[in-house]
Amino acid sequence: MNQPARKRDAEATQTAILETAQALFVEFGMDAVSMRNIALQSGVTKSLIHHHFQTKEQLWCAVKERMFAEYAEMQMAIFDSMPGGPDMLRHTIRVYFNFVREHPEIVRLWCWTCLEGDAQAGFVERQLIQRGVAKLSEAQEKGLLRADVNPMLLIVQLVGMTNQWFLARERYQMWAEPSGEQPNNWDELFLAQFERLFIDGVSPSDNETSS
Amino acid sequence: MNQPARKRDAEATQTAILETAQALFVEFGMDAVSMRNIALQSGVTKSLIHHHFQTKEQLWCAVKERMFAEYAEMQMAIFDSMPGGPDMLRHTIRVYFNFVREHPEIVRLWCWTCLEGDAQAGFVERQLIQRGVAKLSEAQEKGLLRADVNPMLLIVQLVGMTNQWFLARERYQMWAEPSGEQPNNWDELFLAQFERLFIDGVSPSDNETSS
């Protein structure tokens, strides 16, 4: 009677476990987090986690699937909202950049899965990326994009540049002079320069704009 | 008498331990590697590792310092070899890209230290980066580089883009159609496009080239 022994609600329990596990795994890495710790922090017994997810490995997979699903939904929305005009790339960069800024945990997940060589993750993203490639190819046919860029590599570069920034942002700030403090619009400075370098190189040159 | 009990050579022993630890740590991450495993694979007893490096944490630090030192030496050489002409950036990108391609372990180390939030690492790199910033500022004064780019962010973007490519290369390849196999010059394609987008955006525009 000390504890009401939890409300009997499998779904809520699983969600609680997943959210706690997600926070811990993403922060410290799968190996550095114990099942005991997850149990403690989510207010659930260790056995119960095993009851719902069997093994630590499977819990980790469940966390990854959950996060990638959320990411995929968002990414798909970005592709769908791409304007057809010349501002397409600028818009896309900004939307993706802001999404990642508000969900830095997705970058850490990305990074952990890259390091562990998770083969699953790549396949999950494939149809997503091919949607983007189709969009970009379309834009090329309309003359909105240089014909000599590879759409998939363009996505790699756009996504990669953004991801690595949010992964190592704090590290980069240490590179600057410690005197005078950091500008707190560091993100905006980066985005502006990224956009400038990227877009100016990506936009069709003058002799091919009017096709 | 079964084993000649090792040649009594502290330096060689430490090197053997460091090399084994480096390979394992970089591959699997610090938490996933046990001292027993390092001992086994380097042909040394576990106690001997503790004798030379005290704790696992200190061994990890020794590995990081060793690798960063090697990296710093190389990076410094790149800065020093920067040509003063208009090909400066193109040359720098290629040299750095090729260095990382031949030392992919440095990217993994980079990534592990980012995820664990290693504060030390950032400071180690600082003087290195400021050397590069000085070089780029110089180039700007000579009109070889747009005046409106931030040199430090430029380095962040150059290094970051390259690093993330070699971190997630295998993952990106899964994005492509499984049919028709990958081109084995994937690296060159990426580099070419990276260069094109980056340089064309970075070069001074026509009205400021002749200062």
Add this chain to the structure above:
DNA sequence: ATTGCTACTGACCGACCGGTCAGTTAGTTG
């Protein structure tokens, strides 16, 4: 009320973890 299902608990397991320590052995110094 009984049955059946399953969310949930707590005690327990063997394996492995990082680290310690007393002791052995090889090389150097005097």
Add this chain to the structure above:
DNA sequence: CAACTAACTGACCGGTCGGTCAGTAGCAAT
């Protein structure tokens, strides 16, 4: 030669790990 230092060994420690299992308890169907 003896004396000393430091490289090196193997047995051992307390603690934590992921995982199991027999049992309890809440809820729905009959």
